[in-house]
Amino acid sequence: MQENTSAITSTQHIRQLNRSSIMNALRSRPGLTQTGLIHHTQLSRVTVSAILDELQQLGWVVGESEERRSRGAPSTHYRLNEAEMTFIGVDVSPEGSVLSLVDVYQNLVTKSSFTLEEFLTGTGDLASALNRSHRRVLGGTVSVPGIVSSDSTTVIESTVLPSLHYNELLLKLQSSLDVPMRYINNAMACALTEALKTSVESLVYLSVGSSIGAGIIVGNQPLSLGNSVGEIAHMIVNPQGPYCDICGRNGCLDSYVNVNSLARQFSLDAVDPRNLTAKANLLNAIHALLEDEATDHYTLLHDSFDAIAQACESITFLLGRIPIVLGGKLGALLRPGTELALRRRNPWIQPEIRRQHFDVEEQWRPSVGAAMFAVNSWFVSPNSNQR
Incomplete structure (x- = not known):
């Protein structure tokens, strides 16, 4: 019985790795055909075809057929569905709190600003409204002016709010959005934004x-x-x-x-x-x-x-x-x-x-960087980040 369980777990892990490989290929090279994905990932045609079907059913991948120019079936080009794959970044600062949403290709979708009090008292409602209006949020990050643990799960010290308040904020966001949330230092979020965009x-x-x-x-x-x-x-x-x-x-x-x-x-x-x-x-x-x-x-x-x-x-x-x-x-x-x-x-x-x-106003930079960090974190292991 234990051998069967291990075999199933191993098969699932391999399938998850293959799915991650295809999604990362489409993230870096949108518009690949099935043949292109086979060449890029070194996976078999059967495996690529099955995973593409699965990802399209999830709504994460869309295929677009080009016009037929010669004999034979038209080629289908695949890309990640940015409308169904968005990521949230939140920055809490003395000047106010801002929230940014980016798509899977790290393009800014929308942003909002609130007073610190408005955001802390209405976090759950704000996040729920965002999730309803932008269909599917897959992950998020809270930008913190202070020291964050190396695994991005704990605020050690902050110059704005006590660590306990940040933990409450993270729990509210996770509950309202039903997605995994992490922390990132606000300067690191800005650094990541600058590096990715330049x-x-x-x-x-x-x-x-x-x-x-x-x-x-x-x-x-x-x-x-x-x-x-x-x-x-x-x-x-x-x-x-x-x-x-x-x-x-x-x-x-x-x-x-x-x-x-x-x-x-x-x-x-x-x-x-x-x-x-x-x-x-x-x-x-x-x-x-x-x-x-x-x-x-x-x-x-x-x-x-x-x-x-x-x-x-x-x-x-x-x-x-x-x-x-x-x-x-x-x-x-x-x-x-x-x-x-x-x-x-x-x-x-x-x-x-x-x-x-990177051409974005200073007040939005940490939240945009936090959202980009969420994208990168999700793609490191998209299967383990799913809920």
Whole structure:
């Protein structure tokens, strides 16, 4: 009896692998014919035909016949059905909460924004309405400004909401959508978006807002190994620098670039980091000051620019000269001063500082990246992610 069970399990596993192989082929090369799928996957004609029939019954694959140009049956070209395969990304931030939906080819379908309170109290209703209006959501991800476990299932620490609130949010979404949900760090979500949309295999994304976060993509894969690996925000740039309340050390990058540090350099009053509204208002005030071209920002924020420059040098020493994107609400405005600091620090070590290329408004970027992460996660093992 045990041998029969093992044989059935093995057969099912092989079938799942074959189905994943065909779906991944159609994801990377939409429009393949059955012959093309056989060549691409190295599966038999019988296997490809049976799995295509199954996927069409599920509504995940559609076939389109071309006009007959010669004798014989017309060829049928297959593609994934983007209308039946969508993925949700959610970003919760002090400025508000946003929700994005992308299709299986990672094209943006729709997006919505809410106040933080509206979203937290109405999460279930919002998700259910989205699922009804866009037919079939297969998976999703919540973008978190903080540290996420390496398996993307737990929020370890966040600068916006307590971990418990995030867990409640995830459970509500899973229940309303009836799909698996995961977490991703918001800077990592932005990094993934930039990498996928610009076809760059490796990059570092520094997201500068109320604090600084980093997302690292190496060889098309997010670098997330747990235990704060890749947590560039709290790397030490000056051991004699300001004290950081988060990491408990002096002179980390975040202690020079967080919203209160920038406020002090602009002679503005600091705010309680736990007051999300005050923090968001202060961030907007700093953004407005940075947009003022008449101000000598380099002299005023010299310590912050030098800290970012030193962090970029360290990244280049560690990972090589890969693109470093300055993003987030303040990133683009801080890029000129950072580039000047790099030239003055060491002309022989010049990291590649790059502007954002993916054309989407900053407030939507983490949620779009979270949705794209959901697509990629689903395709790693689509069968185990089904409900």
